[in-house]
Amino acid sequence: MALKLWLSFLLLQVTHGVQSPRGQWTANIPTKITVLQGSCVVIPCTFTFPMPTSKKILNRWIGFWKKGNKVVSTNIPKWKIPKEYKKRTQFLGDLTSRNCTMLLDGVRMTDVGSFYFRIEMPQYKRYSYIQNPVTINVTRNPQPPSLSVKRDGKVIATCSVTHSCPSIPPQLSWSRSGIVISHIKKLNQLKWKTVSTLIFQPLPADFNKPLNCTVKYRGGKQAKSSTILKI
Structure with missing residues (x-):
């Protein structure tokens, strides 16, 4: 349900800020995206095209994402995707709504380069x-x-990380137990923020020792931040 909500929101947005005229072949796609190796990325995409002058009913829509001459993703279920992209891509967009958004998972160093969209x-x-x-x-x-x-009798610790894949967000964990409240916030077309707040009543044993927050990204890579609780 969450995936459907933010995907429908993409239909109302364009990455470059200005909607292109419907009389042109234009794709609104971010020019650059930086992704962590092993993680995933959602590439937002909307497109426009010149409307046909005849009264033809457009009832067939075929979309392709390509890297060079390779098709890496499509809305055709049985299309033969190259081995290096098979099961790593998902065509999320609804072409009838001019949405061509794609998900790329398990990002590899070999994915570096340019991708473009094709409509048929x-x-x-x-x-x-x-x-x-x-x-x-x-x-x-x-x-x-x-x-x-923050200290106000209780300890209120907040840990956050930005990412590019709302459907498979990073996981945040704490070195100490307590009440944990988590949520995901959309920052812009390319970035989301996962936030975890830990609330606890400190004990003498909690002071002068590290309080750690660890993030585990899609693909298994981890990173940690620490702070020392002072008396």
């Missing part, structure tokens, strides 16, 4: 949006989470 309407026209590609950059090192602590 057999009863009308076909077009490759090669002028509107997205470049994927891959980083090996995970970012540690942001950690802050």
